[in-house]
Amino acid sequence: MxxxxxxxxxxxxxxxxxxxxxxxxxxxxxxxxxxxxxxxxxxxxxxxxxxxxxxxxNRRLIDAAKAQLERVTLTSRAFHHDRFADFCTQLAELCGMEMVLPMNTGAEAVETAVKTARKWGYRTKGVPDGTAKIIVAADNFHGRTTTIISFSTDEEARADYGPYTPGFEIVPYGDLAALDAAMTDNTVAVLLEPIQGEAGVLVPPPGYLAGVRELTRARNVLFIADEIQSGLGRTGKTFALEHEGVVPDMYVLGKALGGGVVPVSAVVSSAEILGVFRPGEHGSTFGGNPLACAVALEVIAMLRTGxxxxxxxxxxxxxxxxxxxxxxxxxxxxxxxxxxxxxxxxxxxxxxxxxxxxxxxxxxxxxxxxxxxxxxxxxxxxxxxxxxxxxxxxxxxxxxx
The missing domain is CATH 3.90.1150.10 (Aspartate Aminotransferase, domain 1)
Incomplete structure (x- = not known):
C-alpha cells in the first residue's frame, strides 16, 4: 500500500x-x-x-517560538510570567482597546465573549438576572461548542446535540431593520462576523456594519466583532471592520494571532467591560502561556509594519x-x-x-x-x-x- x-x-x-x-x-x-x-x-x-x-x-515566528521554548513554555495563570504584560499591552494597543482576556481557540474566545456580555449586562446595564439576550446572524459560524451551535442555523453542525443553550435570537445577516426589531431592554450584545467566512465569504451590504454600530450604541448594547477569520490582515486592513470605519465594543480574535505555530485567541475590550471579571470567575490553564505570548507578540510586531x-x-x-x-x-x-x-x-x-x-x-x-x-x-x-x-x-x- x-x-x-x-x-x-x-x-x-x-x-x-x-x-x-x-x-x-x-x-x-x-x-x-x-x-x-x-x-x-x-x-x-x-x-x-x-x-x-x-x-x-515563517522564520520570524519560528525563531520567536524556538527562543521561548528554551526558556519557559507554561506557568498557568497562577503566576505572572515575563511575556504576559507585553502581550496584553501590545494587543490592546493594536486594537485601540484597553484590556485583553487571552484564551486558546477561537471557540473558547467566543464563549468568553458571550460570558463577558452576559456578566456586563447583569453587573453594568442592570438586566434582570437570567434574562440576557444576545442577537446573532443567520448563517453564522462562531465555533462548534454546545453553546455556540445553539445559535447556529447550520443543521449539520447543530443536529443531535440538544438540548440547546437559550438566550440567543437569530436575525438575517445584513438586515438592519430585523436587527432593530429584535432588540429589547434585555439585549446585552450583538455578535457578528464582519464577513461570514464559513457561509461562503459573505460581505454585508455597504453601511450595514456602521448601522449596527449606530443601533447598538443607541440601545446601550455591546457590538461584538468576531474577527477570528477576517482579522489580522486578511482583508487588506488589520480588521475587516476598518473598511467601514467601525470600532466595536469588543474584538474576538484567534487563528492568525498564533501565527500558525500555536493556538492563541483573545477577547479585547475596554476596562469597563472586561473589568466585570473577578478572580476565579473565568480562566484557562493554557490561555496566555509564555510560548503563546512570545509568538503572538511577533505577530503583533509584524502587523504594525502594515x-x-x-x-x-x-x-x-x-x-x-x-x-x-x-x-x-x-x-x-x-x-x-x-x-x-x-x-x-x-x-x-x-x-x-x-x-x-x-x-x-x-x-x-x-x-x-x-x-x-x-x-x-x-x-x-x-x-x-x-x-x-x-x-x-x-x-x-x-x-x-
Missing part, C-alpha cells in the same frame, strides 16, 4: 470522522507551499482558514479582478470577498465544491469547499503574485470544457 493510502487508512480507522479531508497527506511546508509524503508539492490556497496568514514556517495588510489589499485586488473575469464564461456564477479572501460559486453543472477541490488538488492546488458548489480561496498573505496567478490558472483549467 502506498504511503499516502496507508496513512489515510490508518487515520480513517483510528480517528473520529468529524472531518472529511481531501486525500492528501502533508509532511512539510514552507511559505505558501506544502509537500506531501510522496514528495508532491501543493500551493496552499486555504492557509488554515486564515491561521496561516504569514505562511508556513506591509501584510498592504500586500493583502494589492494582491486581493488582483485576485478579485482575475476571478471576476471567470464569471463571463458561465463556470463561475458569483465571486464575493475582500482582500486575499474569496468565496467562488461554481455553476453546479461543472461539479460540486468538493469535486472542484479534488480536481484542483490533482493539479497541485489546495482549497476548501463549503455549501454545495462554493469554494473558498484564502492563500497566505506572503504568497507571490506569480504563485497566485499559477493557482488561478489551475482553476481556469479545471473549469474549461
Amino acid at each position: 502506498a504511503t499516502t493510502d496507508r496513512a489515510i487508512a490508518s487515520a480513517e480507522a483510528h480517528s473520529a470522522h468529524n472531518y472529511h479531508p481531501l486525500p492528501v497527506v502533508i509532511a512539510s511546508a514552507d511559505g505558501a507551499w506544502m509537500t506531501d509524503v510522496e514528495g508532491r508539492r501543493f500551493l496552499d490556497m486555504l492557509a488554515g482558514y486564515s491561521a496561516l496568514n504569514f505562511g508556513h514556517g 506591509e501584510y495588510q498592504q500586500r493583502a489589499a494589492e494582491l486581493g485586488d488582483h485576485l478579485h479582478h482575475e476571478l471576476g473575469l471567470m464569471t463571463t464564461g458561465g463556470a463561475v456564477e458569483t465571486v464575493r470577498g475582500r482582500g486575499l479572501w474569496a468565496g467562488v460559486d461554481i455553476s453546479p453543472s461543472y461539479g460540486t465544491g468538493r469535486e472542484i477541490s479534488a480536481k484542483l488538488m490533482d493539479r497541485g492546488v489546495l482549497v476548501k469547499d463549503t455549501h454545495g458548489s462554493t469554494i473558498r480561496i484564502a492563500p497566505p498573505l506572503v504568497i507571490s503574485k506569480e504563485d497566485l496567478d499559477w493557482g488561478l490558472e489551475q482553476l481556469r483549467a479545471v473549469l474549461t470544457r
Whole structure:
C-alpha cells in the first residue's frame, strides 16, 4: 500500500470522522507551499482558514517560538510570567482597546465573549438576572461548542446535540431593520462576523456594519466583532471592520494571532467591560502561556509594519479582478470577498465544491469547499503574485470544457 493510502487508512480507522479531508497527506511546508509524503508539492490556497496568514514556517515566528521554548513554555495563570504584560499591552494597543482576556481557540474566545456580555449586562446595564439576550446572524459560524451551535442555523453542525443553550435570537445577516426589531431592554450584545467566512465569504451590504454600530450604541448594547477569520490582515486592513470605519465594543480574535505555530485567541475590550471579571470567575490553564505570548507578540510586531495588510489589499485586488473575469464564461456564477479572501460559486453543472477541490488538488492546488458548489480561496498573505496567478490558472483549467 502506498504511503499516502496507508496513512489515510490508518487515520480513517483510528480517528473520529468529524472531518472529511481531501486525500492528501502533508509532511512539510514552507511559505505558501506544502509537500506531501510522496514528495508532491501543493500551493496552499486555504492557509488554515486564515491561521496561516504569514505562511508556513515563517522564520520570524519560528525563531520567536524556538527562543521561548528554551526558556519557559507554561506557568498557568497562577503566576505572572515575563511575556504576559507585553502581550496584553501590545494587543490592546493594536486594537485601540484597553484590556485583553487571552484564551486558546477561537471557540473558547467566543464563549468568553458571550460570558463577558452576559456578566456586563447583569453587573453594568442592570438586566434582570437570567434574562440576557444576545442577537446573532443567520448563517453564522462562531465555533462548534454546545453553546455556540445553539445559535447556529447550520443543521449539520447543530443536529443531535440538544438540548440547546437559550438566550440567543437569530436575525438575517445584513438586515438592519430585523436587527432593530429584535432588540429589547434585555439585549446585552450583538455578535457578528464582519464577513461570514464559513457561509461562503459573505460581505454585508455597504453601511450595514456602521448601522449596527449606530443601533447598538443607541440601545446601550455591546457590538461584538468576531474577527477570528477576517482579522489580522486578511482583508487588506488589520480588521475587516476598518473598511467601514467601525470600532466595536469588543474584538474576538484567534487563528492568525498564533501565527500558525500555536493556538492563541483573545477577547479585547475596554476596562469597563472586561473589568466585570473577578478572580476565579473565568480562566484557562493554557490561555496566555509564555510560548503563546512570545509568538503572538511577533505577530503583533509584524502587523504594525502594515506591509501584510498592504500586500493583502494589492494582491486581493488582483485576485478579485482575475476571478471576476471567470464569471463571463458561465463556470463561475458569483465571486464575493475582500482582500486575499474569496468565496467562488461554481455553476453546479461543472461539479460540486468538493469535486472542484479534488480536481484542483490533482493539479497541485489546495482549497476548501463549503455549501454545495462554493469554494473558498484564502492563500497566505506572503504568497507571490506569480504563485497566485499559477493557482488561478489551475482553476481556469479545471473549469474549461
